[in-house]
Amino acid sequence: MNTPSAQQIEILTQWDTPTVCNALELVMPERRGFGFTVEQAVCLAPDLKPVIGYARTVRCATRTPPQESPEELQSRRLAYYEYVAGPPHPTIAVIEDIDHDSGVGAFWGEVQTNIHKGLGCVGGVTSGAMRDLDDCAAEFQLLARRVVPSHIHNRVVDFGNQVEVLGMVVDHDDLIHADRHGAVVVPNEAVALLPDAVDLMIRKEAILLDAARQPDLDIEMLRKAFTQSANIT
Secondary structure (H helix, E strand, O other): OOOOOHHHHHHHHHOOHHHHHHHHHHHOHHHOOOOEOOOOOEEOOOOOOOEEEEEEEEEEEOOOOOOOOHHHHHHHHHHHHHHHHOOOOOEEEEEEEOOOOOOOOEEEOHHHHHHHHHOOEEEEEEOOEEOOOOOOOOOOEEEEOEEOOOOOOOEEEEEOOOEEEOOEEEOOOOEEEEEOOEEEEEOHHHHOOHHHHHHHHHHHHHHHHHHHOOOOOOHHHHHHHHHHHHOOO
């Protein structure tokens, strides 16, 4: 399988995540029902343009107290940072909070966003929580289950394995596209096909939108527009 080039990946940030999802339906129709977040998420920076990066998967826990020593916890945290810093770049941290009431404590905040950004990460998607909204790293995107004030017992449990976050299953190095709407896994084999698929979709939708915006729209006009749209290839 060919690895997408950095340029091919960057091109996808010009479109929002719903557009990428729609285009994926055209090039990989079997992906219509899965591969994206399906739960409501709080977005740190709604006005930030879409981000894309290779998944760095991690499981964390925040509610339950740790059993390990502080030295063990720090060693694991540093090993996780080394994992985040590894190629390819850019990366997106995809973090599953495994406690029974996920998101009670925040993994993400001022310190973690700045560390991750410094290590080449452009954002994070988590089933846990975030805080420090005014002090998080600039130009860093987060999607989280909720906003809370404390990190409680926040710690890394393990990393590099499959996780499920907000209904989206993610493996290490999956390509993730995310914006204020949510996130989607973009298969490598779809990357080169998506620009043409987006172009086709836009041309088809333009016919429908042009008709819908006519002040004298009626069913006959709409029927004609759907026929014209279907004939565009």
